[in-house]
Structure formats: C-alpha cells, structure tokens
Amino acid sequence: MISIRNVSKHYGQFQVLTDCSTEIKKGEVIVICGPSGSGKSTLIKCVNGLEPFQQGEIIVKDISVGDPKTNLSKLRAHVGMVFQNFELFPHMSIIDNLCIAQTQVLGRSREEAVTRGLKLLERVGLSIQADKFPGQLSGGQQQRVAIARALAMDPICMLFDEPTSALDPEMVNEVLDVMIGLAQEGMTMMVVTHEMGFARKVANRVIFMDQGRIIEDAPKEDFFSTPRSERAQQFLSKILQH
Amino acid sequence: MYEFDWSSIPGALPFLWSGMMLTLKITVVAVSVGIIWGTLLALMRMSGIKPLSLFAASYVNLFRSIPLVLVLLWFFLLVPSLLSNFFNIPRSSDTRLVSAMVAFALFEAAFYAEIIRSGIRSIPKSQVAASLALGMTYAQAMRLVILPQAFRNMVPLLLTQGIILFQDTSLVYVSALADFFGTAYKVGDRDGRLVELLLFSGAVYFIICFSASLLVKHFQKKRVS
Numbered sequence: 001m002i003s004i005r006n007v008s009k010h011y012g013q014f015q016v017l018t019d020c021s022t023e024i025k026k027g028e029v030i031v032i033c034g035p036s037g038s039g040k041s042t043l044i045k046c047v048n049g050l051e052p053f054q055q056g057e058i059i060v061k062d063i064s065v066g067d068p069k070t071n072l073s074k075l076r077a078h079v080g081m082v083f084q085n086f087e088l089f090p091h092m093s094i095i096d097n098l099c100i101a102q103t104q105v106l107g108r109s110r111e112e113a114v115t116r117g118l119k120l121l122e123r124v125g126l127s128i129q130a131d132k133f134p135g136q137l138s139g140g141q142q143q144r145v146a147i148a149r150a151l152a153m154d155p156i157c158m159l160f161d162e163p164t165s166a167l168d169p170e171m172v173n174e175v176l177d178v179m180i181g182l183a184q185e186g187m188t189m190m191v192v193t194h195e196m197g198f199a200r201k202v203a204n205r206v207i208f209m210d211q212g213r214i215i216e217d218a219p220k221e222d223f224f225s226t227p228r229s230e231r232a233q234q235f236l237s238k239i240l241q242h
Numbered sequence: 243m244y245e246f247d248w249s250s251i252p253g254a255l256p257f258l259w260s261g262m263m264l265t266l267k268i269t270v271v272a273v274s275v276g277i278i279w280g281t282l283l284a285l286m287r288m289s290g291i292k293p294l295s296l297f298a299a300s301y302v303n304l305f306r307s308i309p310l311v312l313v314l315l316w317f318f319l320l321v322p323s324l325l326s327n328f329f330n331i332p333r334s335s336d337t338r339l340v341s342a343m344v345a346f347a348l349f350e351a352a353f354y355a356e357i358i359r360s361g362i363r364s365i366p367k368s369q370v371a372a373s374l375a376l377g378m379t380y381a382q383a384m385r386l387v388i389l390p391q392a393f394r395n396m397v398p399l400l401l402t403q404g405i406i407l408f409q410d411t412s413l414v415y416v417s418a419l420a421d422f423f424g425t426a427y428k429v430g431d432r433d434g435r436l437v438e439l440l441l442f443s444g445a446v447y448f449i450i451c452f453s454a455s456l457l458v459k460h461f462q463k464k465r466v467s
Contacts, residue, residue, distance in 0.1 A: 050371055077377025087372035091391050100386060101376035153376065 001026045001157055001188050007046060007056035009039075009212075016042050017053065018212045024157075027186045031199040031220075034209035035235060040192045041084075043209070044159050047190065048072075048079045061156055077105050080150030080158040084166050086142040088134035088149070094121070095130040098149050106153065113152070120148035124178050140171030147178055157188035164195055194239055200224065208232040250433040251442055254425075261425030262446075264339070268421065269408045272346035276407075277400065279347065280354025285384065287359060298355065305352035311413055317345035318417045338417045350407055357399050361392035397465075401458045405451050412447075422446070 002024040009017040017039045024030055032040045045051040047058055049065045049072040058065040063075050088097050098117035102108045108116070121127045124144035126137075134142055143163055150158060160179065164172045176198050183189055183202035191198070199206055199220055206223040208216035208231075216223065216232045227233045251258075287298035305313070321341035365388050373383035393400075412423035420428070423443055430439030 045371075048375060050375060073374070073377050073379050076375055079375075081372075081375040083368065083372060083375075085368060087368050089369070089372075089387050089391075091394060101373075101378060104382055104386060105377040149376070 003059045005057050007053050009053040020214050028204045029183045029189045029202050031203040032192045032207045038209040039212040040209045041161050048076050078156050080155035082160045082163045084162040086146045090134050098152050124148045139167045140174045143175045160191040250435045254429040257425050261422040265411050265422040268411045271343045272350050273404045275347035276350035276354045279351035283355035284358040302352045313349050314345050317341040338419050342414045361396040365391050398458050398462045405454050
C-alpha cells in the first residue's frame with residue numbers, strides 16, 4: 001500500500017531525513033516513535049506530499065508522491081490525515097467541516113455528504129454536536145471530529161501525526177478508542193505517537209526514529225521485548241517509566 | 243464680530259443630499275472594487291511567483307508613497323484622453339465621476355492589500371496544510387478556508403479604512419465634482435455664507451464618521467465576547 005524507498009530530505013544544510021525505507025501493507029498499523037526532532041512527523045507528511053523530499057521515492061497505491069506529474073490533490077483526497085492540533089475549520093459548523101471536502105473535492109451532493117457526515121459523527125459519538133462550532137467542543141471531541149472528517153473522504157489509508165499530544169490526559173483515551181476501532185476494522189494506518197499502550201494493543205510494527213534515520217523497524221513484540229538498538233532501549237525505558 | 247446666518251442651508255438641502263449620494267456612490271464603489279483588487283494584490287504578493295509578487299509589491303509601495311490628491315489629478319487629466327484615444331469617446335464628455343471612482347479604487351486597493359495580507363498571515367499555516375490534506379487545491383484552500391477566516395478578523399480594519407475613504411472622497415473638489423463637500427462649498431460661495439456651510443458640512447462628516455466608528459467598535463466588542 002505504501003512504500004517508502006531511500007527517502008532523504010534536507011532544509012538547506014540541515015538533514016531532516018536520511019535514507020528512510022519501509023513498506024506498509026494493506027491493513028497494517030504502523031506506529032512511529034522517537035524523540036522530538038527525530039523526523040517522524042516530517043516522514044509522515046512526506047507520504048501525502050505535504051512535505052517535499054529531495055531523494056528517494058514514496059509510492060502510495062501505485063502513485064509516486066514525489067513525481068512532479070502526480071496530481072497531489074487527487075492523491076491526498078484519498079489519504080486521510082489527522083493533525084496534532086486538530087485543524088478543524090473554526091468558521092464552519094461541525095457538519096460543514098465534514099462536508100466541505102466531500103462536496104468541493106469529491107463532488108458529492110450536499111445531501112449525500114450530510115448523510116455520510118452524520119453517520120461518521122455517530123460513529124465517533126458526536127452526532128448531537130453536528131451544528132456546533134469547533135470552538136465549542138473539547139480537544140478530545142475536536143480530534144474525534146477531525147478523524148471523522150478524514151474518514152468522510154473514504155480514505156485508502158490514514159496518517160496520524162501525534163493525534164493525542166495536544167490533549168489533556170483525560171481526553172486521550174476517547175481519541176485512542178476511535179483509532180483502535182479503526183485499526184481493528186482493517187484500516188491501513190501510520191501513526192506517529194508516544195502512546196505505547198496503543199502500539200501494544202493494535203500495532204503490527206513499530207518504527208523507531210532518531211536524527212532523521214529509521215533505527216528500528218520491527219514487529220511490536222520484538223520491539224517491546226528485545227529492542228536491538230541502544231538508542232531505542234533508552235527511549236523505551238524513559239517513556240515507559242511512568 | 244461675525245454674525246452667523248444659517249438661512250441658506252434649508253433651501254440647499256436637496257442639493258446637499260444629492261451631493262451626499264454622490265459621495266456615498268464613490269465610497270461604495272471604491273471600497274468594493276478596492277477590496278476585491280486588494281485581495282488579488284495580496285494573493286499575488288504572497289503567491290511565491292516572482293513576477294506577480296514583485297508587481298504587487300511595487301504597486302502597493304507606489305500608491306502608498308504618492309499623495310492621494312496627485313493620483314486623483316492624474317486620473318482627471320489622464321482618463322479622458324485615454325478614453326478618447328482608445329474608445330473614440332469625445333474628449334468633451336464628462337468622465338470625472340468615472341475617473342474619480344477608478345482613482346479611489348486603485349489607490350485604496352493598495353491599502354486594502356496590506357490589511358488583507360496581514361489578515362491572511364494571521365491564519366495559521368497549518369490550516370492550509372489541513373485543507374490540502376483533504377484534497378483541496380491551493381486555490382480552494384484560500385477561497386474556502388483561509389480567506390473567510392481572514393476577512394472575519396479584518397472586518398473592523400476594513401470598515402475603519404472605509405470611513406477614512408469616505409472622508410477622503412471630499413478631495414474630488416479638485417475636479418469640481420458635486421459631491422457633498424463640493425456642493426456645500428458651491429452653495430456657500432454662491433450665498434456668501436462659506437463659513438456656515440463649511441461648518442455645517444464638517445458637522446455632517448463628523449456625525450456620520452463618528453457614529454460609523456462607534457458601530458465598528460460595537461461589532462468588535464460583540465465579536466470578542
């Protein structure tokens with residue numbers, strides 16, 4: 001579904017990604033973790049072309065992301081992305097947030113879009129909030145709406161960029177529950193997160209990044225029981241201490 | 243001691259009224275065209291396409307560095323001869339109103355462009371990223387997500403600029419157009435009551451502009467709460 005092959009990226013002199021390669025099969029859930037500044041968010045943003053890269057290639061369902069001839073908008077319409085800070089559109093009601101790209105990008109009728117939107121709102125447990133505005137919702141609720149908004153486009157895979165990092169602790173689980181549900185339904189997911197509980201529960205593989213490199217790319221059992229690299233061991237012991 | 247005599251005002255009210263209509267006409271046209279053209283200029287300047295952004299930046303800097311009266315005079319003198327050259331309109335036809343509108347619109351667009359540019363910049367870039375991630379084109383992201391939010395934040399500034407423009411329209415006196423101020427001046431001159439008429443027109447400008455700015459403040463407060 002997604003192949004990342006020898007991807008490197010730099011901002012001027014500064015190397016952000018160095019020779020990153022991995023393969024994600026349909027239905028796989030990949031958790032990417034690593035210290036801040038390790039390039040994990042950048043890597044995930046390369047997958048839908050939000051961040052350009054200079055070397056290597058990324059193929060999403062037979063489409064080359066780095067190819068200048070690729071219609072990125074068309075590709076992105078089917079690759080869902082969830083951001084750390086939700087990024088709902090504050091000037092639109094919740095239901096309009098869910099409908100805008102459906103009608104403007106996919107060309108669905110308003111009725112069709114609303115029906116689909118309400119169904120997804122129900123799924124994330126927020127159908128009664130449909131006519132409210134993002135500012136009236138809690139962070140956890142906003143992030144669930146953001147997930148529903150991405151799902152409304154019927155994505156072939158979903159990218160999550162630290163979806164729970166901006167949330168108050170008591171709201172983390174309501175978002176993770178939605179994501180776990182998605183994973184169990186067979187959605188292909190790349191998730192940048194430090195929530196190791198989530199990784200243990202649903203991840204197939206864990207990728208550990210440091211200084212722009214993929215240091216470890218292992219099935220989750222191996223990653224948690226016997227991380228090979230010293231850097232990953234240190235990282236794990238630090239975040240699992242609490 | 244000067245003795246005030248206001249008696250010439252009641253009879254002049256119909257003229258003053260039609261003068262005010264002309265003033266409002268120029269203001270409304272200049273504000274609407276100025277905002278549209280200003281938005282385009284702001285987008286050009288932020289586009290990252292070198293020739294476009296250079297053009298927009300030069301345009302804005304040029305108009306912001308030239309006195310408005312001068313721009314008005316240019317247009318009063320230039321537009322008629324341009325029109326007659328390009329469209330075969332006789333030189334004698336009255337194009338003063340059109341030239342005034344064009345001049346104000348072009349001039350104000352430079353100021354609106356800067357207001358709008360700062361408005362667009364006040365919207366986090368991540369909102370563009372989120373729009374693109376949903377498959378929108380850059381143009382769709384601007385039109386559907388960024389500009390509506392930016393304009394919301396800018397309403398008070400845009401209105402305030404409109405109030406300034408409303409006062410500045412009095413400068414059309416250089417072309418003897420019968421706007422509100424021009425009419426007041428003419429009536430005062432005719433009746434030998436210039437002081438009264440100028441005081442009167444000043445009071446009218448003050449009342450309109452002051453109440454308009456109170457209204458803007460009221461809206462601003464409402465938005466914050």
